[in-house]
Amino acid sequence: MKNTKLKLIFGDVSLGVQGADFHYIFSYQADGMESLCIGGKEWLYHVPRPAFWRAMTDNDRGGGFYKKSGMWLLADSFLMCRNFSLSVDGKPVTKFKAPFNNQYTGNEEAQSVTVTYVYQTLTTPETEAEIRYTVFADGRIRVEGIYHGKEGLPQLPAFGIRFVMPTPAVKYIYRGLSGETYPDRLWGGKKGEYEVEGLPVTPYLTPQDCGMHMETEWVELVRDRTMKYHVENEEEFSIRFSQDGSPFAFSCLPYTPEQMEFAHNREELPPVVRTVLTVYGGVRGIGGIDAWGSDVELPYRLYGDQDIYFSFIITHGTNKN
C-alpha cells in the first residue's frame, strides 16, 4: 500500500521524517539535516552547510581577492547554527523540543514539513544564511538557500549549499553545459546531457577551484559503496538534484574547498574518500585579464551586500543499471 503521508517522529534531539522508501533526519544538535537516506542508502556524511568559499584560483590569488574577501573562508570553515524552525503542512510549530514533544504519540503525519536552519556567518559584520528544506509526501525535498546581504561585507567567491557524501561517486550525469563553465566562461558550453566518470579534479598545477557546471537542469550522482559494516560492494544507487524553476550551478569533487585551498600542489591533496557536491546559487567568475592584479569583470562578481536566493529539488535517482 502506498503511503501518501509523511510520518513524523518528534524525537528529543531530532525530527525524523519517514516515507515509503526514505528516511530523513533533521537534527536539533548537529546544526543541520543529519540523514538523507533513500532506499536504505545514506547520502550524508556531514550535515549540508552553506558554502561561502571556493578554493582560490591563481587569478584570485594573483589579484589579491583574498585580502578583502578572505573572511568568507572562515565562514565556510566553521558552521554556526543560530536557529531552527519548523512548520508542518504550512503551519508553524513552535513547541516540538523536549519536554514539549511529550505531547506526541508517534503517529503524527503530514503532507509536507518545512525545516529551516539559520546560520550566522563568522564575518565582520556578521550576517545570516538559511537553508530551508521542505519534504513532500513522495519524498521530494525542496531545498532553498538564502543569503542575507549586508552592507560592509566583501565580495563572495560563491554562495551555495554543500553536501559531503560518505563515499566517492562512481560517476555523475547532468543536463547542462558541456565542460567546465563559469559565469564568465560559458558561451562555449553546449547544452546537453553529459556523463562524467569518477570525480575528476582538473589537474591545474596548483589545486584550485575547478569543475563548475553552470546552467544545470539536473545532476544525478551514482555511488556503489556505503560505509555500512560488513558490506563491500553494492549495486549502483543514485540521487538526483533538479532545478526548481531556474537552473543552478554545481560542482562535484572529491574535496572540500578547504582541502584544496591548503594543498600547494597536486601531490599534497589527500586520498579520495568522499563526494563533495555543492549546488550554487551564486558563482563568481574566474577572470582572465591577468593573474597579478585585475579583478573579474563587473557582471561576474558576487557582492556581499546583495541577497541571494535559490532553490532546487532532491529526489531518487533514476539511474538503474
Place this chain on the structure above:
Amino acid sequence: MEADIKWLDEAGVFRVGKLPAHSDHLCFLNEGEAAGGNSSFAESLNGIWQFCYSKAPKMRPADFYREDFDAEGFGTISVPSHIELEGYDHVHYMNKMYPWESLSFRRPPDVMEELPKGCGSFAEADYNPVGSYRKIFDLPKRMQGNRIILRFDGAEQAIFVWLNGKFIGYSEDTYTPAEFDITPYIRDRKNLLCVETYKWSTAAYVEDQDYFRFFGIFRNVWLIAKPRVHVEDMDVRPTLSRDGDYGTVRIGLKITGEWDGAWARICLKDPENRTVEETVRSLSPKTEIVFEKVSEIRPWTHFTPVLYKLQVQVTDAEGKVVEFAVSPVGFRRLELLEKKVLLNGQRLRICGVNRHEWNGRTGRCISREDMRRDMGVLKRNHMNAVRTSHYPNQTEWYSLCDENGIYVMAEANLESHGSWQKLGETEPSWNVPGCSSVWERVVLDRASNNYELLKNHPSILFWSLGNEAYAGTALAAMNQYYKEKNDGRLTHYEGVTRNRTYETKISDLESRMYASPKDIAAYLEENPAKPFILCEYLYGIGNSGGGMKEYMELFDRFDAFVGGFIWSFMDKALIVKDNAQGKEIIRCGGDFDDRPSDYSYCADGILFADGTEKPTMQEVRYFYEKYEA
C-alpha cells in the same frame, strides 16, 4: 684566429667566423630528390656525443678540442637536448629576474658610465656552467670534395667551435642557426668536432625570457654540402594586385661557387605542380628575376592557404644539374589603411595564441611530431595566428604555418625584462639594449638573423622586435631595419608603450599586453594613432580564461581592433618521475629546489604540459570559430 673566453664578457662580440644569415629555402640534388623531401646535401650529426660538464669556466677542460686530448674522463650526452634535463647542473625556472639573482652581482657592459672592474664577469665566474662536447665523425662519401658547412640549428647560449683542433668560430643568438664554413679543415674520415657551450654570456642580458633556463645544443646539428654552384639565399617577393587579379614575383638569388658559365631554370609552380611561369637565366653572384603580372592568382589566406612554389634548378658550366632549390610562395597583400589592418583587402582579425616551443619531457628541444601535434591543436580550435614568443622557432614550424594558413608574428630573440622592470615597477636606471650603440649591434644582428632566415614565409605578417625589452634607440634601429626591407609586413613591439618617447619610431601597431577590454576601448575611442593589437591576453595560469567575450566584442565595436594572442599555448612545466611516489607528475618552478623562483607562473597555457587541453579551450574554440578571418 684563436678562441678567447673574454668574448663571453664583451657584448659587442656575438659572431666570430659565423656565416651570414640566409633564407631557409630547401636545397636538393635534383627535382626527383626534392619530390622525396630528403636532401642528400644534409647529414645529421645528432646522436650520442662525448660530454663533460663543468661548473665554471676555470674548471673546464680547456684543451679538450685538441686532437691529442685524452677524453677518457668524458661522459656522454644526447644531442640535441638541454644539459639540465640530461642530469647535469640544475633545473631552474624564473620569469623576469636574471638567473644569477642573489648569486652574483652583475651589470652589463656598455650601458653604464662606469662599471666596477670585473663586475659580473661571465668568464671568471665561480658559477657559469660549461658543456664541453666532442663528436668524432666521418664525412659521408657523397659529400666528399664539396664545400662543407657545419650548422647548429640552436645552441644555448654562447658557443665556441673547433674542428680537428682548429678554432672555427663563436656564436650567440640561441634560436637562429649558427653556420660555419669548415671546408678548410674537414677530412674524409675521423673528424673531431668540439663545442663548448656556456650557460651565460652577455647574451643572457637579452635572453631573459620567462621560462625554465637551460643551455646546451638543443636543436639539430648538420653537415651541409654545397654543390659547385649553390643558391645561398633566395629573396622571394610575391605581391598581389589591389584587385587580386594578378600577382608579381620579384626574386633575388645569391649565388656562390663556380657561377661563371652556370645557368638556372627558374620556375613558378602552382599547388597542382603546374608551371605558371618559367625562365632561364645565366647566373651571377646576384641574380634577379621578375615574373610580372602573373594572372589568375589564388591568394594565400587563413582559410585558403594556397601555396605556390619557386624552383631554381642550377646547371653548372659543364651542363650538369647540380642543385634544385625550392621556396614557398604565397600571394597576399597586407595593408595598414586608416587604422585598419587589411589582408587581401579584408579586415584582418587575429585570433591568436602565443606559443613557446615546449614538450613536457624534453623542454624546448621539440620534435617534428610535437610541431604537428601543436598545429593540430591550433586548427582544431580555430586559432588563426601564432606569435613565436619569444624567439625564432625551428623553421619547420613556419612551413607548417604556411601550409595551414596560420598567420605568424615572427619575434626576434630579445627579452631583457629584468633590466628595466624590478619588483613590478618600471625601473630602467640601467637597461639593455637601451640607447647603447654596442647593444644596438647585438639586437640588429638578432633582427637580421630572424629576417634573413624567415623572409620567404608567406605566413609571417608581422615582424616582432622582441618582448619586454623597454625602448630606446637600439629598438628604434631594429624597427628601421625591418622597415627598410620594405617587404610589405608590419612591425610590432609592445615595449614602446613603456617608453612613449619612441612611439612614432617603433611599431606599426599599438600593442599592449593584458590590457582590460575597458582600457582598449578607451584607446580606440580617442582617435588612436595606430591599430590596436593585444600581443598577450587571457593569461592562462590555472583555472582562467574568463571574460573572453568582453575581448571578442571589441571586434564588433572597433575596426581598428586587430585582435590578440592568448597567453599562452602550453604550460611550460616538466613531467618528471617523482621519487617519493614513483609515478610521473608534472612540476613547475620551485619544485626542483630551484630558488629564487617564480613558481607556477610557468604553467600558464591553455594546454597542460602533457598536451591535453584545459577546460578553457571550449571557450577559445567557440569565440575563435566565430571571429576567425
